[in-house]
Amino acid sequence: xxxxxxxxxxxxxxxxxxxxxxxxxxxxxxxxxxxxxxxxxxxxxxxxxxxxxxxxxxxxxxxxxxxxxxxxxxxxxxxxxxxxxxxxxxxxxxxxxxxxxxxxxxxxxxxxxxxxxxxxxxxxxxxxxxxxxxxxxxxxxxxxxxxxxxxxxxxxxxxxxxxxxxxxxxxxxxxxxxxxxxxxxxxxxxxxxxxxxxxxxxxxxxxxxxxxxxxxxxxxxxxxxxxxxxxxxxxxxxxxxxxxxxxxxxxxxxxxxxxxxxxxxxxxxxxxxxxxxxxxxxxxxxxxxxxxxxxxxxxxxxxxxxxxxxxxxxxxxxxxxxxxxxxxxxxxxxxxxxxxxxxxxxxxxxxxxxxxxxxxxxxxxxxxxxxxxxxxxxxxxxxxxxxxxxxxxxxxxxxxxxxxxxxxxxxxxxxxxxxxxxxxxxxxxxxxxxxxxxxxxxxxxxxxxxxxxxxxxxxxxxxxxxxxxxxxxxxxxxxxxxxxxxxxxxxxxxxxxxxxxxxxxxxxxxxxxxxxxxxxxxxxxxxxxxxxxxxxxxxxxxxxxxxxxxxxxxxxxxxxxxxxxxxxxxxxxxxxxxxxxxxxxxxxxxxxxxxxxxxxxxxxxxxxxxxxxxxxxxxxxxxxxxxxxxxxxxxxxxxxxxxxxxxxxxxxxxxxxxxxxxxxxxxxxxxxxxxxxxxxxxxxxxxxxxxxxxxxxxxxxxxxxxxxxxxxxxxxxxxxxxxxxxxxxxxxxxxxxxxxxxxxxxxxxxxxxxxxxxxxxxxxx
Numbered sequence: 197x198x199x200x201x202x203x204x205x206x207x208x209x210x211x212x213x214x215x216x217x218x219x220x221x222x223x224x225x226x227x228x229x230x231x232x233x234x235x236x237x238x239x240x241x242x243x244x245x246x247x248x249x250x251x252x253x254x255x256x257x258x259x260x261x262x263x264x265x266x267x268x269x270x271x272x273x274x275x276x277x278x279x280x281x282x283x284x285x286x287x288x289x290x291x292x293x294x295x296x297x298x299x300x301x302x303x304x305x306x307x308x309x310x311x312x313x314x315x316x317x318x319x320x321x322x323x324x325x326x327x328x329x330x331x332x333x334x335x336x337x338x339x340x341x342x343x344x345x346x347x348x349x350x351x352x353x354x355x356x357x358x359x360x361x362x363x364x365x366x367x368x369x370x371x372x373x374x375x376x377x378x379x380x381x382x383x384x385x386x387x388x389x390x391x392x393x394x395x396x397x398x399x400x401x402x403x404x405x406x407x408x409x410x411x412x413x414x415x416x417x418x419x420x421x422x423x424x425x426x427x428x429x430x431x432x433x434x435x436x437x438x439x440x441x442x443x444x445x446x447x448x449x450x451x452x453x454x455x456x457x458x459x460x461x462x463x464x465x466x467x468x469x470x471x472x473x474x475x476x477x478x479x480x481x482x483x484x485x486x487x488x489x490x491x492x493x494x495x496x497x498x499x500x501x502x503x504x505x506x507x508x509x510x511x512x513x514x515x516x517x518x519x520x521x522x523x524x525x526x527x528x529x530x531x532x533x534x535x536x537x538x539x540x541x542x543x544x545x546x547x548x549x550x551x552x553x554x555x556x557x558x559x560x561x562x563x564x565x566x567x568x569x570x571x572x573x574x575x576x577x578x579x580x581x582x583x584x585x586x587x588x589x590x591x592x593x594x595x596x597x598x599x600x601x602x603x604x605x606x607x608x609x610x611x612x613x614x615x616x617x618x619x620x621x622x623x624x625x626x627x628x629x630x631x632x633x634x635x636x637x638x639x640x641x642x643x644x645x646x647x648x649x650x651x652x653x654x655x656x657x658x659x660x661x662x663x664x665x666x667x668x669x670x671x672x673x674x675x676x677x678x679x680x681x682x683x684x685x686x687x688x689x690x691x692x693x694x695x696x697x698x699x700x701x702x703x704x705x706x707x708x709x710x711x712x713x714x715x716x717x718x719x720x721x722x723x724x725x726x727x728x729x730x731x732x733x734x735x736x737x738x739x740x741x742x743x744x745x746x747x748x749x750x751x752x753x754x755x756x757x758x759x760x761x762x763x764x765x766x767x768x769x770x771x772x773x774x775x776x777x778x779x780x781x782x783x784x785x786x787x788x789x790x791x792x793x794x795x796x797x798x799x800x801x802x803x804x805x806x807x808x809x810x811x812x813x814x815x816x817x818x819x820x821x822x823x824x825x826x827x828x829x830x831x832x833x834x835x836x837x838x839x840x841x842x843x844x845x846x847x848x849x850x851x852x853x854x855x856x857x858x859x860x861x862x863x864x865x866x867x868x869x870x871x872x873x874x875x876x877x878x879x880x881x882x883x884x885x886x887x888x889x890x891x892x893x894x895x896x897x898x899x900x901x902x903x904x905x906x907x908x909x910x911x912x913x914x915x916x917x918x919x920x921x922x923x924x925x926x927x928x929x930x931x932x933x934x935x936x937x938x939x940x941x942x943x944x945x946x947x948x949x950x951x952x953x954x955x956x957x958x959x960x961x
Contacts, residue, residue: 219259219295222308226551226726226806230558230565234304236295242560244339244417246591247635248431249512252328256379256418257297260321261290262307269314271389274615280356282346282382287318294319299342299415302554310400311412313389319381319414325372332422333369339416339586341383343392348380358621360385360393360411361584361605362628368420385412391618391650393605393625395582396547403735407609408547408796411555416586426450426501427509433497433635434667437486437519437535441478446499448473453503460496473501486535487516487637489576492597494637516594516637520669522683522708529783530700530708532669534599534640540779541599541786542824543570543577544802545713548585549795551726551805560588565807566792567592572814573802574821579674579712579788582606582646584629593638601641601788603674604629607650614652622650623657630665640668643712647675647688654679674712678702678912686712687911690755692747692767693774695908695916696784698889701858702914710786715771716800718757719743719764719811724804726796733797741799749923752906755800765812770923772820777885777919777957780827787824826959828883834875834937834954836889837862843870851890851951859890859915859949867892867947872938875954880930883957884922886937890915890949893942898929900936907945915949921957 219236221227235241239257243249267281296319298304300311311317325334338345342360346353349371357364387397387410397410432445446455451473458468459479471477485493497513518535525531531538546566550557557563563586570578578593579601593600604626607614614622626644633639642665644658645651651673658672658681672681675688680702687710689695694714700707725741727733745759749770758764778784793801802817803810810817840848848871852863886896886903891910896903904920922929937954941947 219293219306221303221552222306223303225303225731226724227303228550228552228558228562228806229808230562231304231552233561234295234558239295240297240417240559240586242588244337244419245587247513247587248428250421250423250510253419253421254323254326256321256323256420258295258321259293260296260319261292262294262300262320263287263289263291263318264309264311265316265318267314267316267384269384269386269389271313271386273613274391275617275621276386276390277617280344280346281384282316282344282356283353284316284382286320286348286351286380290320296414296418297339297416298553298556299411300413301409301411302415302552302556304553304556304558310410311383311385312399313386315384317383317413319383320378322376322378323420324376329422332424333367333427334372335365335421335423336368336379337363337365337419337421338414339363339418340584341381341414341416342411343385344383346382348382350378359625359628361395362625363416363587363632381414383413385410387412388608388611391607391612391614393607393622395605406798408549409554415554415556423449424508426453426503428499428501428511430631431499431511431513431635433513433515435515435517435519435637436478437517439478440481440484442481442515442517443476443478444471445476446471446473446501448501448509453501453508456500456502458498458500460498481517484517487518487597488535489539489597489599492516492595494594513635514594515635518637519667520640522669522706527783529785530705531783532708532785539576539599540825540827541577541710542821543575543579543598543788544792545581545788545790546578546792547581547795548583555583557586557589562807563589564592567596567598569803569810569814570598570792571596573810573817574824577601577786577788578792579603579643582649584633587632590633590636590638594636598638599640600636600638601643601671602629602633602639603643603646606646609647609649612650614650619652626657626661627664630661634665641671641684642668643671643674644682645673645677648673648677651677655681658682671712676911683707685709687916688713689909690714690716690790691752691907691909692717692749692754692756692771693752693904693906693918693920694778694787695918696778696782697911698782698859698915698917708785709783710788711784712788713790714787716755716790717764717767718755718799719761720799721804721809721811724806724809725799726794726805735797750902750904752904761811765816768812769820770921772824773921774919776823776827777830777887777921777955778917779824781830781885781887781919781955782917829958830885830955831958832953832955833884834873834952836887836951836953838873840871840873840952843872851949853890853892853947853949856890856915856949857913859951861949865947865950867941867945868943869947870938870940872936874934874936876934877930877932880927880932881956882922882924882927884927884930885955885957886920887917887953887955888920889917889951889953892947892950893945894950895940895942896920897938897940898935899931900938901929903929907942910948
């Protein structure tokens with residue numbers, strides 16, 4: 197046991213915390229392998245702020261008293277006009293114990309109550325300040341509490357915080373007394389009943405689509421630490437990759453004295469530089485080793501604050517040297533470069549839900565398991581989806597070398613109007629999140645909005661964050677409503693053959709093209725689903741826990757459901773091959789797969805919700821996924837913009853259709869139609885690929901046989917591009933010599949734009 201862990205254990209003992217022997221998780225639904233490893237005397241005992249560590253601290257996680265009181269709040273549009281819902285008389289009677297930091301609705305809390313908008317949740321616990329802390333200031337930290345939180349020490353209200361996903365702190369020194377102190381916390385959470393940042397949370401009775409259990413109250417670690425008057429308040433660490441230096445800004449509480457920063461690696465100091473508090477200064481990093489997914493090199497950083505030659509504070513941190521940027525590649529597409537090298541990014545949507553802890557991982561081991569699993573299956577990226585994780589999740593991502601796309605937590609998808617007060621509050625929470633997570637080298641992209649969920653003032657917020665943090669890529673909106681700002685064109689496509697934009701039309705090719713969500717296909721593993729025959733869902737469309745086969749690779753039907761792991765693996769191989777072609781011929785530079793694990797009624801994860809089953813063996817997943825990082829070479833058989841013959845024996849120059857503002861139509865053509873073209877093959881290949889550009893619904897036939905029936909949708913009227921590889925058994929459609937490809941329209945869909953090409957895919961996976 198290291199010194200800090202030993203010290204924390206001693207503090208727990210001297211604090212005299214009495215832990216109930218009767219605590220246990222509530223409910224009879226799924227649990228994870230780590231449920232039984234949660235220690236109610238010391239849950240999540242690890243140091244909660246790994247990028248600014250001090251030796252002395254006290255973990256306040258554990259069993260607290262709780263009770264619930266009523267308030268007269270009624271649902272509103274926009275943000276509540278009340279200044280506080282958590283100011284009031286502290287209760288003198290308590291309902292029972294709750295295990296902090298698990299939210300009251302989580303099974304691991306031991307309570308299992310959904311906190312309603314007309315309720316407030318009160319907490320209480322006692323603590324003692326160690327003798328060694330005398331003469332120092334005591335800071336009380338909350339890593340996150342959802343949503344409005346008032347804090348009381350020894351009966352006095354010391355402050356209120358609004359926001360459910362960012363950390364906050366108070367200096368409680370003047371409120372302390374000798375001996376035992378009492379800490380009370382009061383929390384109110386309206387969830388979707390006002391316009392606040394909630395992510396995927398929604399009340400059970402309002403459940404729509406892909407949203408899940410709400411989280412109310414404290415849901416991350418609560419802790420204290422002693423500091424001096426001149427202590428470090430914040431570190432801002434910015435790698436200057438091209439300049440071979442590290443830019444550091446050390447903010448202290450009184451801005452006096454001076455700062456000394458030391459860089460260490462493998463137990464040896466390699467450089468040190470002095471600076472002034474609150475001012476940028478650069479630390480030379482000549483000959484540095486770069487941080488990347490392949491080599492996640494981290495340097496240790498020690499920061500000392502001195503006043504008149506005396507060290508008044510010392511904190512330990514770390515950093516990685518890396519840069520991320522967009523620039524034109526040799527293939528003509530705008531590509532993402534990490535450390536001057538092109539990098540295709542692939543990984544899952546991570547919604548951060550657990551069946552036992554809900555938004556809170558049950559243990560540190562559980563955090564590591566998820567991220568180590570991603571590395572083991574060949575992923576190099578993960579998108580944190582409209583929530584934040586505990587700080588230690590990002591720490592593990594830094595250590596393991598995963599590229600992180602971080603969403604800002606969104607406001608409600610439906611039923612709310614974003615008024616000025618709500619927008620101001622959301623912006624404040626956004627800035628707080630960026631300030632908190634700024635130093636993590638793993639985070640390479642900020643995503644401002646998701647799918648139009650309470651999307652507002654997109655250009656303002658995107659330009660703001662681009663100026664506030666120029667060290668990262670900015671994605672103005674993942675899916676749906678794109679604007680001509682930022683670095684990324686991001687679409688969502690849950691068809692089996694997803695498309696990305698054919699180009700960045702709004703900014704004339706300045707941004708990289710990515711698919712921010714895709715796949716979402718289902719495989720139920722009996723015994724590992726949230727719903728079952730003994731726990732049936734209220735909604736009929738949540739009955740997908742029953743394994744079925746309803747898929748066809750020829751006919752596009754959206755989110756497929758598979759009946760066995762073998763069928764799922766076959767489909768996954770085919771899906772990944774289409775993405776390899778989309779990268780090579782369509783400029784797709786990243787794809788986010790939905791999702792890392794099943795979540796409640798959703799069964800579209802790599803893993804089951806309880807994290808006990810990988811639906812495809814990890815070693816097989818890795819073999820499949822690694823093909824994404826070496827896209828095929830596409831050799832043209834039939835180029836885009838070529839001449840075809842119509843069923844009326846007329847020559848048709850593609851692209852054809854009715855009209856399109858982004859790609860000019862060369863031939864006016866309305867549905868229904870059929871066009872065809874002859875091409876010759878010296879040998880029958882297994883690597884033929886058909887590509888469509890535009891947006892329409894059509895059937896593709898090879899020598900009269902159905903090859904694909906597809907519907908290509910659009911984002912904002914902008915043409916897309918998608919690829920259809922031939923699978924091994926489909927080469928039987930081909931013959932040596934002359935072959936005919938024909939494309940006919942779906943009579944029900946307007947043909948706005950259509951272009952067709954055929955390629956040979958060399959280096960097929």
